[in-house]
Amino acid sequence: MTLAAAGVDTGDTAWLLAATALVLLMTPGLALFYGGMVRTKSVLNMLMMSFVSIALVTIVWLACGYSLAFGDDIGGGLIGGLDHAGMAGLAPDSVQGTVPTLLFATFQLTFAIITAALISGAVADRAKFGAWMVFVPVWALLVYVPVAHWTWGPGGWILDRLGALDFAGGLPVEITSGASGLALCLVLGPRLGFKKDAMRPHNLPMVMLGAGLLWFGWFGFNAGSALGANGLAAAAFLNTLAAGCTGLLGWLFVEQKRDGHPTTLGAASGAVAGLVAITPSCGSVSLLGALVIGLAAGVVCSYAVSWKFKLNYDDSLDVVGVHLVGGVIGTLLIGVFATATMTGGAEGLLYGGGLAQLGKQLVAVVAVAAYAFLVTYGIGKVIDRAMGFRAGEEQEHTGLDLTVHAESAYDHGVLGHGAPVTATSSVPSSVPAPQKVKKQA
Amino acid sequence: MKLITAIVKPYRLDEVKTALQELGVHGLTVTEASGYGRQRGHTEVYRGAEYQVDLVPKVRIEVVVEDAATDDVIDAIVKAAQTGKIGDGKVWAVPVETVVRVRTGERGPDAL
Numbered sequence: 001m002t003l004a005a006a007g008v009d010t011g012d013t014a015w016l017l018a019a020t021a022l023v024l025l026m027t028p029g030l031a032l033f034y035g036g037m038v039r040t041k042s043v044l045n046m047l048m049m050s051f052v053s054i055a056l057v058t059i060v061w062l063a064c065g066y067s068l069a070f071g072d073d074i075g076g077g078l079i080g081g082l083d084h085a086g087m088a089g090l091a092p093d094s095v096q097g098t099v100p101t102l103l104f105a106t107f108q109l110t111f112a113i114i115t116a117a118l119i120s121g122a123v124a125d126r127a128k129f130g131a132w133m134v135f136v137p138v139w140a141l142l143v144y145v146p147v148a149h150w151t152w153g154p155g156g157w158i159l160d161r162l163g164a165l166d167f168a169g170g171l172p173v174e175i176t177s178g179a180s181g182l183a184l185c186l187v188l189g190p191r192l193g194f195k196k197d198a199m200r201p202h203n204l205p206m207v208m209l210g211a212g213l214l215w216f217g218w219f220g221f222n223a224g225s226a227l228g229a230n231g232l233a234a235a236a237f238l239n240t241l242a243a244g245c246t247g248l249l250g251w252l253f254v255e256q257k258r259d260g261h262p263t264t265l266g267a268a269s270g271a272v273a274g275l276v277a278i279t280p281s282c283g284s285v286s287l288l289g290a291l292v293i294g295l296a297a298g299v300v301c302s303y304a305v306s307w308k309f310k311l312n313y314d315d316s317l318d319v320v321g322v323h324l325v326g327g328v329i330g331t332l333l334i335g336v337f338a339t340a341t342m343t344g345g346a347e348g349l350l351y352g353g354g355l356a357q358l359g360k361q362l363v364a365v366v367a368v369a370a371y372a373f374l375v376t377y378g379i380g381k382v383i384d385r386a387m388g389f390r391a392g393e394e395q396e397h398t399g400l401d402l403t404v405h406a407e408s409a410y411d412h413g414v415l416g417h418g419a420p421v422t423a424t425s426s427v428p429s430s431v432p433a434p435q436k437v438k439k440q441a
Numbered sequence: 442m443k444l445i446t447a448i449v450k451p452y453r454l455d456e457v458k459t460a461l462q463e464l465g466v467h468g469l470t471v472t473e474a475s476g477y478g479r480q481r482g483h484t485e486v487y488r489g490a491e492y493q494v495d496l497v498p499k500v501r502i503e504v505v506v507e508d509a510a511t512d513d514v515i516d517a518i519v520k521a522a523q524t525g526k527i528g529d530g531k532v533w534a535v536p537v538e539t540v541v542r543v544r545t546g547e548r549g550p551d552a553l
Contacts, residue, residue: 198485198492198493198494200485200487200492201487255486255489258489259486259489259491261486263486263487265487265488266488269488302488302489303489305488305489306488306489306490309490318488321488
């Protein structure tokens with residue numbers, strides 16, 4: 001992770017450019033994945049929470065997030081310095097490894113974006129939009145950036161000092177988003193009608209499309225994390241495909257046995273669970289390890305999504321059940337399946353490395369989950385005190401699409417098209433001048 | 442005149458329409474409807490969470506006929522919609538005071 005003076009490798013750079021675009025596409029994919037799972041009255045709000053994350057996190061990242069996460073460590077492996085705040089000192093000829101530093105910074109930015117967007121699934125249908133706009137940048141700075149530094153920053157305590165492994169983001173992305181989602185849904189409380197009303201997904205084809213886009217983008221996420229066009233990228237790529245497949249099959253197997261029907265939502269969720277679990281491990285396990293890790297995630301997560309009904313937390317779209325649980329499985333199982341042919345050194349339990357690696361993985365998992373949960377809970381509470389984090393009861397009943405965004409996702413039937421109320425040139429002069437709609441208090 | 446209302450299974454709609462056309466009934470109105478009778482609803486499962494869906498999709502067919510045709514039309518609808526299984530639906534008739542054809546202003550049976 002040093003700023004080598006060596007030249008740029010065009011092959012590596014070409015791949016990372018493409019991978020960066022792939023990872024950015026995951027956030028609109030996530031928006032569709034989540035959007036299909038909510039009810040018609042708040043689907044646009046769900047999409048918007050992901051889309052504004054792209055814009056908000058980008059601003060914060062360029063201002064100081066990148067520097068704090070990937071700048072030189074200023075003590076204890078906890079946080080980077082502000083040398084590169086505002087991307088200062090980074091020119092087109094700056095090099096990180098074998099790629100331009102500006103590209104590396106953009107690639108890492110796309111990870112921060114989707115991690116923030118992932119949290120929105122835990123608070124679907126009920127978060128005040130303004131509060132979310134405040135939460136995302138604050139959260140990105142106080143939670144994502146430090147954890148990214150601990151994991152991948154130069155001198156970060158998790159990889160460089162402790163020696164735990166995380167190839168593509170089990171800790172900063174999956175566990176952080178899952179633990180933060182749990183904290184935020186506890187701050188907001190359950191949706192009105194939680195456990196009473198049927199809150200069925202309103203558009204499962206949209207969920208499937210979103211899952212497909214996520215899977216597609218995940219190749220950039222995982223294989224791109226090799227930061228080069230090489231054999232390690234290829235191995236991570238194949239592991240990513242394999243784990244998604246066994247995750248999908250594992251979830252469907254449980255559904256068939258437990259519920260009697262294999263469902264589309266189960267297939268989409270299982271594939272995502274497998275992909276979550278292979279994210280930290282794709283660069284350190286063999287193909288056999290990837291198949292087992294994906295399967296384990298698919299099976300365990302298909303049960304984990306029911307915990308919220310027993311324990312009474314409304315993690316609406318299962319950020320905890322899929323991302324926290326899947327992330328923990330994938331990060332811990334590195335301690336079992338890590339092989340020297342991939343890591344170049346560290347070995348897991350199954351390959352004669354004993355319990356040492358597993359212990360390091362466990363320390364990292366507990367530290368990151370606890371930090372993300374506690375700090376997010378604090379941020380959520382402060383925002384709730386200051387401006388209220390929860391939408392009003394009537395807004396929630398009517399739906400956030402109409403009450404917050406003044407839009408409807410779908411035009412149902414032949415009624416209610418209305419007429420234009422703002423003046424346009426197409427309105428004939430015989431029509432009385434329309435009155436501008438007054439903003440409702 | 443009578444207003445005949447039939448609530449039937451959606452996939453029987455084409456058979457009912459054909460049967461009514463054969464009887465010489467030239468107009469009807471169809472609405473998508475939801476409801477339940479003895480059939481009750483069904484269960485759906487999302488990520489392991491079961492939802493009892495009480496209301497089952499149905500179509501509501503409405504047709505206004507002359508008094509003399511009432512029984513024939515009802516019989517035709519029942520025959521066309523019947524599957525013999527629970528959830529086949531209901532048909533009923535109520536008297537209609539007057540009918541007006543909007544285009545011409547004709548009233549009564551002439552407007553049918």
